[in-house]
Amino acid sequence: MSAPVYLELVSPAGTPAALVAAIDAGADTVYCGFRDCTNARNYPGLNFDVDEMAEGVAYAHARGRKLLAAINTFPRADDMAPWHKAVDNAAAIGVDAVILADIGLLDYAHRRHPSLRLHLSVQAAASNPMSIAFYRENFGVRRVVLPRVLSVDEVADVVKAIGIETEVFAFGSVGSMSEGRCFLSSYMTGLSPTSEGVCAPASHVTYVEDGDKIVSCLGGVTLNCFAKGEPAAYPTPCKGRYVTEGRASYLFEEPIGLNVANILPQLKAAGVTALKIEGRQRSRAYVTQVVSGFRKQLDALARGETPPPADDLKLVAEGGRETFGAYGKGWR
Amino acid sequence: MTKTTPAAKKTKAAKPRLTLGPLFFHWSPEKRRDFYFRIADEADVDCVYLGEVVCSKREPFFAPHHDAVLERLRASGKEVVLSTLALVTTHREMDAIRDSATDDLLVEANDVSCLQALDGKPFVVGPFINVFNEGAVNYMAAKGAVRVVLPVELSTDGVGLLAGYANKAKLGTEVHVFGRQPLSVSMRCYHARARGLHKDSCQFSCETDPDGLTASTLVDKPILAINGTQTLSHGYAALLREIPVMAKSGVTHFRLSPHDTDMVKIAALYRRVIGGTMGADDALAELTNLMPEARFINGYAHGKEGMVWVA
Incomplete structure (x- = not known):
């Protein structure tokens, strides 16, 4: 797979207002969840009902952007109906993809909605080409969100090996544990x-x-x-x-935020498809600030220029300090 | 000939087996070898899981003893299962997964990469692959799983439901009933970090703590145990009172997780509880005598915080 010329900017949208803010600030894609336990940010006052998400799809599509539905928790036994319904609803309102983690749910979505685009959530903890191949071959997964545990070199290796799109975390938390498997x-x-x-x-x-x-x-x-x-x-x-x-x-991790703004050329060279901003629980102002910050960087990069210093992003980083996290050497 | 009801038949067929899960800790090769020799010779368990689950850097140390241990365990009539790494990223780790997948032994897959490598060969789904519902159970059965080791986070109600679905799919189910509960895995080594080192130059500092390094809160309450890249509960899970209900719901295997204590005696206790010849409270009293310093937990089994003890 040759390196894409364009890095897709994927923004969180915890609320309909944040969705509009993200798109207006220049996000290529937004991701959001339904207002229940089917998504990994099930916090009070957040998320979308089906009508709101359908309006979000319309707002995004009218502007040539995309909307992804995160249905990325693991259903419990005898209680799969809400998750099945979330996948059915997402398909019915025309989301551009669903982001899933559970093997039972991936199997359901793949069988029931063969034309629905499936992305593999970071919660699936697929950290190597063999795992990713399993999801690609068995469920037709088209994009994998890589766990926040890989260095840039390892990301490049994975991209070369898997033949599907990759999305990597660009801004937010460091996430020191293998996600989806942390109790x-x-x-x-x-x-x-x-x-x-x-x-x-x-x-x-x-x-x-x-x-x-x-x-x-x-x-x-x-x-x-x-x-x-x-x-x-x-x-x-x-x-x-x-x-x-x-x-x-701080035995596991310092109070510090992840920010890849200064290694964008390396990530682009590694061949990643999309950059994910974390923070569906964060405010609309945060979304605007981070998305426009990255928009400027990516536009400069696309013009072949050196991206400007990303000082405006530092202010909203967790704890006011930044790291490359696992992308850099020595983090482990 | 007396007529047996289907229920009676089921109870008779469902005599649960006792297993010894993979050793999570970095013991010296000799200590590890001698531990397994003693398990082979003296422990009343039906199945033993061998293999490094936590850190691939530790793997070469035990390799020279692997064959001897395997032979001794097999000679004792115990089933041996090969456990694989829980977090796989490097080419060397992927090669190790491929090697395990082609081994003669039954394999416990602890990362999805292993499922890809097994390609139809029977396997055990390890506790580091999330199987929380009937959809996942049925999918694993179709892929050739023979049993599923359930996530430690499940309550006995959840265990019961999944055991029912697994039975229907002709799968066994296994539940961790003794030992510190694995709570997370990371690429970062916290043993090294706690001692001002990095994973790449860790000096194998995890070897100093045969049951893990205690991490306490700022108000001096022991809460977690660090084992290299793995984080475990500080308390030791001791599911004893919960065994009859889980056995009744169809759980086929109960797992003891190896610790630096008398695992032969612990196996004997659990065997008696499973066999119904010892009450859970008596077993708990004996367990307390064996491990006077240990704090026991069972919160997850009761749908509560994992760290608590529900009396």
Whole structure:
């Protein structure tokens, strides 16, 4: 597969307003979920009912853009109906693709809707060409969202080997665990990211002031204690401070955001198809800022120019600091 | 001849088997070899899983002992299953997956890449491949799976439903009933990170903790156990009271996860509970005697936070 000349910019849309904002700011594609446990960002006040998503499809298509429906959690036994219905609804309203992770659901979508385009969610944790080939050969998957665990060289290797499109994370969280297989949040809250679509649900998060410090807890487990004004991440288990051998540290990951703006030429050379911005739970203003930031970068790149410094993106990065995450050497 | 009801027949056919899952920790090659020799000679388990699941860097150490261990386990009449790596990215790791797939042994696939390599050969679906529903169960059955090791996150209700679907599809089901529960895998090595190192120059620092490195909260509550790139529960799952209901729902295999304790005695306890010759509470009291420092958990089985104990 030769490298595409154009990198597709894929934006989150947690709400209909964010969808419009993303498209107006220059996103090529938006992804969104239905308002239930069928998607991995099942937070209160977010997501779309079927009519809203149909309006989103119309808004996107009228402007030559695309809409993807994320149906990327894992249905529980005897409860597959909501997921089947989500796939059927997405197909009926003409989304450009559905993003799936569960093997049972991929099988269903492939058999029931043979012409529906299937993308493999990052939640499927397909981290190598053999896994991707399995999904391609058995379910006709056309694009894979690569896990945030690969270096740029490894991404390039995968792209060469698989013969289908790749989408990589460009901006948002670092995601240090193999996604779709992380049970840390349910271990502390009883609610499962894999099935209920909520990692560190707000209902289980508390912040308590302790003098000039703030203590954050998840499910009653103390995850951090930081000075007011100190950068700190939302208390997911992988962003907490833990004590090992008498020393407190950010054992899994620092409060830091992923931003690939400065390695766009390398990702383009690696042959990736699309760049994914994370953050369906983030505000419309965030979406506008990040999408227009990347739009400028990508347009410069497409003109053969060196992309301008991406200072405007740094301001909205998690914890106000950035990393290339696993794309860079030494992260592991 | 007495007439048996279908239900009675089912109960008789459903005598669950006891397995020893793959060792997650990086023990010295000799310790690991001697552990398996003792399991072969003394442990009352039906099936033993061999193989490195967590980190491919550890694989070469045990390789010289693999054949001897395999032979000893087979000679003892135990089924041996080869477990594969849970997170696969490099060419070398993919080659190892292909080698496992062509091995004579039954393979436990812990990454989808292994399903691709097996290509119709029978296999066990490992706990690192998500099988949460009947759609996935039926798909795995059609692909040649013989049983599914269910995700640790499931409640006994969920286990029961899946065991029912699996039985219909002629698949066995296996549930982790003893040992720290695997909660996540990563490309990053947290043992190395905790000691100021990187994965590429890790100095195999995970070998100092035969049951994992305790990670506590800032208020000194032990919460997780680190094992290289893997994160486990700090508490040890001890599903004993839950065994009868799971057996009744059709679970065919119960899995003990190896720890640095007397696994032969633990196997004997579980065997008696499965066989109905020992009550769960008595077994729990004995387990506490064997592991006085350990905290036991069973939250997931009851649909609660995995970290808790439901009395």
